[in-house]
Amino acid sequence: MRARALWVVLLCAAAAHAARILAVLPTNTKSHHAMYGRIIEALAKRDHHLTIITHFPMRNPPANVEEISLAGTIPEIVNNLTSQQNSFKPAFVRNLETIMKECVHSCDVVSRTPAVKALINSTRTFDLVIVEVFGTECFLPLGERFQAPVVGLLSSVPLPWVNDQLGNPDGTTYIPSYMVGYGQRMNLWERFTNTFAVILAKFLYKYKSQVPSQVIADRLFGTDTKLDLLAQNYSLVLSNSHFSINEVRPLVPAMVEVGGLHLDNTQKLPAKLKRLLDQSNDGFIYWSFGSMSRIETMPSHKLSQIFSAISGLPQTVLIKMNPANLPGNLTVPENVYTMDWIPQYKTLCHPNIKLFISHGGLLGTQEAVACGVPMLTIPLYADQALNGRAMSDRGVARTLSFDESGADAWREALRDLLNDARYKENALKLRDKFLDRPMPPLETGVYWIEYILRHKGASHLRSPALDLSTTQYLLLDVALLSIAITAMTIYILHKLFRYLCTRCVRWWPKEKVVFEKRFFRRNISLFHCFLWIYKIKTN
Structure with missing residues (x-):
């Protein structure tokens, strides 16, 4: 889930063997931090010197890492599942507006931090600027300020406005938009809706993100910086996608897929949880709605129906939630085991896990695919419907609507997923496709970041389409x-x-x-x- 954009700004200083890197992480989204934190750790291990501005400072940072803490400057991001949206606007429009508003707010908070202002006004020199590409561009002028090329990190599939910034084709006839849960084979109405959604998303981004972000950039860097022009000068964008589980799409050389970059094989299971998983005879079902959506905040009548459906299963259901926060009239079934924090990737890869119940977040989806686990997805927000549809099309998942699913729908879906061997077979085939690469995604990401350093911005990767007007580009x-x-x-x-x-x-x-x-x-x-x-x- 993406309730607030996670900014990553990495500034790399020129050096013979190592670079100085400044990482600015001005929002407190744990899932994004897990992804970008892996990049930072990998760069630190390669002897680059890092200064990190973050909400999640390391407990024991190495000698080549300096941290500036932002903890407490922005409230913890939690999506309460009991909240209701009363609006005539389509859901994807509300989602986009919320994301962009939160991204701009995060940018504003960080831009007012004295340490950030001091950095911008300093005399330091850098080789490379890396920013997160998502809901705002207010830190793009850092590349111009330090006369350095810019690399972007994108935590999702390529977004409509990012395609424009790189000269990458939209392909709305067969590439579903980020906010629309279609597959790649769309009928006439879906193609029409998809094209309209892409155009509207670009319009919203311009007026809901670029315009207010320009005000912040003007305050920080002066009025000579134009974000829409700077956005066309990315040297590279690393996208958290992969053609095996996301859409098959054309990519310009400046966009590289690194889906699964956050997968961490060093995770350890707590001894109690490991013993519980090892001793399970009928297997486990793992249910999590990620770090931002709390299952215990679901409407009590909805949660009661789901508990009724899972209570009859022979499997133990491991749920990421705090039962102390449940309404008093709810009784947790005997086959349910709850924990406040669970090492998800290691848990999903345990051989006794039979099914993953998920909201369809991209990071959790990638972890389930990498472990070969079938899924039941209940999309809540942003790109989750898109991810759920992609998994359903590949025969590894079933998708239920959060509003319409009741006890009977859950029972039928769970019975189908647990008893039909084809879901597991397809999940194992998809795992092999997802993991079969020349280099692991983390190594790929680090390679391309250092490629930009070696080639002084690698301007040869930039698409000539960026130099064409709209009239010329559309022929x-x-x-x-x-x-x-x-x-x-x-x-x-x-x-x-x-x-x-x-x-x-x-x-x-x-x-x-x-x-x-x-x-x-x-x-x-x-x-x-x-x-x-x-x-x-x-x-």
Whole structure:
């Protein structure tokens, strides 16, 4: 889930073997921190010197890591599942507006931090700027300020406005939009809706994000910086996607897929949890709605129906929640085991896990795929419907609506997923496709970051499409020229043929004309059609 954009700004100083890196993480989204934190740790292990501005300071940072804590400056982001949205706006519009508002707010909070202002006004020099690409661009001027190329980290599939910034094709006929839960094979109405959603998303981004972000950038860097122009100068964007589980799409060289970058094989299971999983005879079902959606805040009647459905299962259901926060009228089934914190990736890869019940967040989806576990997804927000549909299309998941699913729907879906062996078989096949790569995603990400450093911005990766106007990019000028040439050619041929026909008929013998008229009196020939069109009158 993405209730608030996680900004990552990495500034890398020029050095023979190592770079100085500044990481600015001004929002407190734990899932995003898990992903970008892996990049930071990997760069630190490669002897780069890092200064990190973050809500999640390390407990024991290494000697080459310096931290500036933002803890407490922004309240903890928690999505209460009991909240209701009363609006005529479509859900994807509300989601986009909320995300952009929160991203701009995060940017504003960090921009007012004295340490950040001091950095911007300092005399330090840097080689590379890395920013998170998502809901705002207010830190893009750092690249211009330090005369350094910019690399972006994107925690989702490529977004509509990011495609514009890189010159990457939208492909709305077969690539579903971030906020629309369609598959890649859409009917006419879905293609129409998808195209409209992409256009609307770009419009909202311009006026809900770029305009207020420009105000913040002007305050920090002066009025000479234009975010829409700077956004077209990314040297590289690392996208948290992969063609095996997300959409097959064309990518310019400046966009590299690193889906699964956050997967951490060093995770350890707590001894009590490991013993519980090891001793399970019928297996486990794991249920989590991520770090931001608390299951215990679901409406009590909805949660009661779900508890009723899972109480009859032979499997133990491991749920990430705090039962102390449940309403007093709810009774937790005997086969339910709850924990406040669970090492998700290690848990999903345990051989006794039979099913993952998820909200469809991208990071959790990637972990389940990497472990070969079937899924039941209940999309709540943002791209979760898109991820759930992608998994359903690949035969590894079932999807239920949060509003419409009741006890009977849950029972039927759980029975199908647990008893039909095809879901597990498809999950194992998808795991092999997802993990089969030349390099692990974390190594790929670090390689391309250092590639930009080695090649001083690697301007050769930039798409020439960024230098074209909209008219040129959409070939509207070519279409207009083609129409003009075609019209002129038809006009010239029309005049020429009329002239030649008129001149030639004058020399025909009168008897032949009479013969032709008698012969074709009851037959319409192509010749007569031409005579009628050009109204040729013989002598």
